[in-house]
Amino acid sequence: MMTSPYAPRMGTIPKSFVREILKVTQDPNVISFAGGLPNPRFFPVQGIAEAAADVLTRADGSALQYGTTEGYAPLREYVAQRYRKTDGLDVSPDEILITNGSQQALDLVGKVFIDRQDAVAIERPGYLGAIQAFSVYQPQFHPVPLLDDGVDIDRLADVLKTQRVRFFHTVINFQNPSGISYSVEKRRALAEIVKQHGTFLIEDDPYRELRFEGTARPSMRHELGDKAVLLGSFSKIVAPGLRLGWVCASRETMAALVVAKQASDLHSNSFCQRMLHQFLLTHDIDEHIALIRAAYKRQKDIMLAALEAHFPPEVTFTRPEGGMFIWATLPQRLTAIELLERAAQEKVVFVPGTPFFVDGGGTHNMRLNFSNADEGRIEEGIARLGRIIKEMLA
């Protein structure tokens, strides 16, 4: 009998459709709304270069040596202080673990919380990176529909009542893929039922600082305390290529996360942690974020205007207050995959909805990224898509 030499979990991890599409978009003539890439125009290349030189000039070797699993202490202190400053949240540096971007934080959450067949509640549509990371640990996913202002609380309550749910994972601001954000009322209701059932909330918040409109909402940790595990990232506000993010969790959860991190890769890049910290110390990060925010707001507005101008009225779409994505819904008689095939021939691509659903669905949805393309190309790409949709519907 021939059997696979690989573990059964390998059959359950979805491949990233997104990253597969990215491979075919190396052609610079392709207008891509597919990735979740920040606009590289705003990477602080000069500031990073200065910080690298500073760190290495002062180096006694320790910047290139093995480091502690928890991360570079001054960077952990910086993250804790920023929670205090931007959210009034009291966080100790001991409650911060530096990770290789948010994606590793998701893997560590999976390692620490999920045993095979454990119930895990996620959003529907859900963040693909989280679905991939958690799948490795073979949970039973319970996807709970997203409404315009956050998860459907009644449906989530049903799941929490009938299953022993390890945690609910939410991208609470400017969700990936839908672009929606949780309202104040929704957050309050969510805190209530999560507390009632004693489960954990994984508050995945990589776009937090990319709010263009509306009012910033306090972290769920204010309400949930140790039952909230916060995930953050420097990828969207500095640069993703440094692969630096963090988890903020109670000391008890942190102890488990640190063991998992140590087994995973000992610790995150010592040199880049110091370099990033030096950059943050010597540059006005708020000014830098304001620049990104203003640019992404313009790009989002241009995309929305183009969608209104070029898409037929049967197509609906979300109006995000921040982040990187708009979520569009096609009429029932048109699938996003059919559209993608035609669109790719005309050199414009996006991510169809299906990979964001673990239980089928998303056939008529498309995720449109507005952060990576330049303004003129956004208008041109949406115009092309609109023309193709009209032709296909005709």
Next chain:
Amino acid sequence: MMTSPYAPRMGTIPKSFVREILKVTQDPNVISFAGGLPNPRFFPVQGIAEAAADVLTRADGSALQYGTTEGYAPLREYVAQRYRKTDGLDVSPDEILITNGSQQALDLVGKVFIDRQDAVAIERPGYLGAIQAFSVYQPQFHPVPLLDDGVDIDRLADVLKTQRVRFFHTVINFQNPSGISYSVEKRRALAEIVKQHGTFLIEDDPYRELRFEGTARPSMRHELGDKAVLLGSFSKIVAPGLRLGWVCASRETMAALVVAKQASDLHSNSFCQRMLHQFLLTHDIDEHIALIRAAYKRQKDIMLAALEAHFPPEVTFTRPEGGMFIWATLPQRLTAIELLERAAQEKVVFVPGTPFFVDGGGTHNMRLNFSNADEGRIEEGIARLGRIIKEMLA
């Protein structure tokens, strides 16, 4: 009923005794033979600084952007070429995946190969980082004793005959913790039984280029082809703080590893991969390695001489041909933990043997690192240990 909110695996991962000891050795007066740290005196700080500046001067942002999961293509090509150059091994860049040091490669091997209760064969004593990484996936460990010239082939054959072993993990050169290397005969016999049973060999070889004496041995991939999965690292020849290593595996195994890597953290640090590649292009790495080798050989010789001079003859120890560690065996009436307690009071530390055994054992063993301490301190630290041992035996 109170139950743990964490997955059962969290109870099975051993904490790193080594990293716990390292925390207490921040005191510069402590002579530490405990870590597995390279000597920072040989970190190419200036070369790395130049490479960082070069990469960022030329940067169009791509050095700070998301990258491909497999790794930076020119760095993968470099690793493949180095296998050709140093080992005559024909490797395609497609068979190289860049990881966050060897430790992440071990985690990915665990993810890809181990289902709960699967049989996994390891060396006894075994590499602690591998034990930790694999433990996450809850295998049944089958530790096979190491002899002076490699694993006990008869005992390994017994395990392979009676269990469906997923793989045998070996640190084939200058093993951690024992310092021993596999002889030519042992390698031949190992290849034979591994082939016979159709299992995989995880050839973990981070110290490969740190051979001071004897003859370099060809990789097991020459004999085993796709059944050999090679792990390598830049940590010992450039710097560990960059967290860059690799896996070399067949295209089929690679496909599974890439899915696991994507779910784990998307990809390794884009900036450091480019910076390292630039450093390797513009510097003579062979000359640099020769420098490290000569220094470590001196440090090893000083430690061996000190052991002979200061330790009582009842203590035996290995004589490694490379790497970073000597493994000493105390007389039965003295445990390494007792010795460590006394030694720590006199400001000299090492790692006792027990954490390297998953089935008990190592009570009378000590792992002595010779790469990190300066020459004078090696002599002084071993002298102190010898005095304490003699006192305790008296």
